[in-house]
Ligand code: ATP
C-alpha cells in the first residue's frame with residue numbers, strides 16, 4: 174500500500190473548510206492508503222497558546238478524526254508531539270532549506286502580519302517542520318486544501334535537494350486535492366479563505382455549530398445583488414455557497430444552477446444550510462459519544478504513538494547515518 178500523511182493544527186475549532194477541504198477526503202482515502210493522520214501540536218505553538226486550552230483542543234481534534242469516520246485500527250491517529258522524530262528531522266532539514274525560499278511563503282507573510290508582536294523563528298520555519306512531518310513517513314501522497322500547496326511544493330524541493338546529495342533517501346510526495354471543497358471561502362468575505370483562526374465567528378461554520386447557528390450563519394452570508402444562483406467568478410459569495418452545497422450533496426454546479434433557477438437567495442441559502450447540517454450532525458453525535466470514553470481514546474493515543482514512532486525512527490536513523498552522525502552502539 175502507498176503511504177499517506179496529513180495533519181491539522183489544534184488551533185481554534187475546526188471549520189467547514191477543514192472538513193470539506195481535508196478531513197472528508199481523509200476518510201475516503203483511508204481504504205486505499207496506509208494513513209498517518211496527525212494532530213500537529215508542534216505547529217500550534219508558532220502562535221501563543223494557553224497550555225490547558227491547547228491540550229484540550231488537541232484531544233478534541235484527535236477524537237474528531239475518529240468521529241469523522243477514521244478507524245484508529247486502520248489509520249495511525251496520533252499527536253505529533255508524541256513522536257520526537259518530527260522535531261529531530263526538522264532540524265536536519267532546516268540545514269537544507271534556504272532563508273529565501275521560506276520568505277516567499279504566503280502563509281508566513283499572512284501570519285506575520287496577523288501576529289506582528291510575535292514573529293518567531295518557528296513561524297518562519299513552519300514549512301520545514303511540515304516537510305519533516307511528511308518525509309518522516311516516506312509519504313507518497315498528502316491530502317491538503319489548496320492553501321497548503323505552496324508548502325507541499327517546498328517539501329518536494331527539500332526532498333529532492335536532499336536526495337540529490339545523499340541518494341534516494343526520501344519519497345517525493347504528491348499533493349492530493351479533492352474536487353469539491355478544495356478551498357472554502359469565508360462567509361463574510363468570499364475573497365478570503367475560511368480559517369479557524371478568523372476572529373469573526375460569522376465568517377466560519379464550525380464543526381460543532383448547532384443546526385440553528387449553521388442556518389443563521391448561512392442566512393447572513395455575504396452575497397451580491399445579482400439575484401441569480403449561478404456559478405460565476407463575478408459572484409464569489411454565491412459561487413462559494415454552490416461549492417459548499419455540491420460538496421455536501423454530491424451534486425454538480427450545473428445541477429445546482431438548474432435546481433435553483435428562478436428561486437431567490439433566501440431559498441438557496443436555506444438549502445445550503447440544511448445540506449451542511451445533514452453532513453455535520455452525524456459527526457457531532459459520534460463525537461459526543463466518543464469524548465466520554467476516556468479509556469478508549471487513551472488507548473488509541475498510546476497505541477498509535479508507538480506505531481508512528483516505529484516508522485519515524487526508521488527514516489530518522491537512515492537520515493542521521495547519511496548526514497554523518499555517529500552510529501549508536
Ligand atoms: P489556521 O488559520 O490556524 O491556519 P486553518 O483553518 O488554515 O487554520 P490548518 O490546520 O492550517 O487550518 O489546515 C488544516 C487542513 O485544512 C489543511 O489540509 C488545509 O489545507 C485545510 N484547509 C484549511 N482551510 C481550508 C479552506 N478554507 N478550504 C479548504 N481546505 C482548507
Ligand code: MG
Pocket residue numbers: 320
Ligand atoms: Mg492554515
